[in-house]
């Protein structure tokens with residue numbers, strides 16, 4: 001069953017059937033202080049429970065769930081920044097032991113260096129890698145062009161709109177030619193109009209590069225528009241409720257899939273999935 005479904009997605013989207021990321025039986029919790037609030041009296045709080053899935057090479061998979069269900073925690077584990085309490089995460093079959101240069105993050109708050117212009121913000125990871133100035137600026141210019149920011153190389157972050165700042169964030173994450181791009185609600189801080197433009201432009205960028213992407217969002221429409229597959233999480237502790245392969249992937253970048261009637265039914269299905277747990 002599983003293989004059939006996987007092959008169908010691969011056929012539809014051109015993604016490989018080989019796993020890039022394998023998440024197996026991951027549990028994660030934190031020790032929290034007593035707050036007297038909803039979180040109870042402190043102690044150990046389970047955030048993610050028995051999470052297993054994989055992401056194929058070249059696939060764009062969204063992790064969708066309510067705020068607090070553990071999406072950022074899961075993404076940080078996939079980046080090797082924190083470790084699961086139980087279970088494992090592997091990249092191409094090799095167990096992840098810590099951060100790797102080929103796993104790059106894009107953050108919701110852009111996380112740019114405010115004192116640096118666009119060019120050296122984008123080149124920053126390569127500077128950390130010890131690449132020479134001329135070479136790293138060449139690479140940076142290439143990705144600045146891909147994200148549509150040519151002409152803004154000398155601008156500082158505060159001189160750019162939010163959408164432009166996030167283009168810088170995306171260009172910076174791409175400079176190392178990552179195996180996996182880990183995106184944590186990258187368009188969440190943008191107004192609706194800018195968000196839509198950036199979603200559409202991101203699809204075009206992604207179509208050129210075909211990087212494997214794990215995309216965290218709490219927007220149903222965004223997940224439906226962008227993803228090969230959507231992994232829907234329950235609220236805390238985050239568990240996988242269902243994995244959905246929406247049929248819009250093949251149409252990405254060609255037409256506005258949001259106006260299609262099936263889009264509405266998929267959105268409703270996901271909304272119902274997320275709503276079920278709110279009723280007592």
Ligand SMILES: Nc1ncnc2c1ncn2[C@@H]1O[C@H](COP(=O)(O)OP(=O)(O)O)[C@@H](O)[C@H]1O
Pocket residue numbers: 030031032047065066067068069070071072073074
């Ligand atoms: N380092 C940490 N220490 C304690 N609690 C944490 C830590 N990181 C996350 N949490 C808690 O784990 C839960 C899930 O957080 P997070 O992964 O950020 O969720 P999401 O990204 O889905 O909104 C939240 O209740 C959050 O407060």
Ligand SMILES: [Mg+2]
Pocket residue numbers: 071072073184
């Ligand atoms: Mg988060």
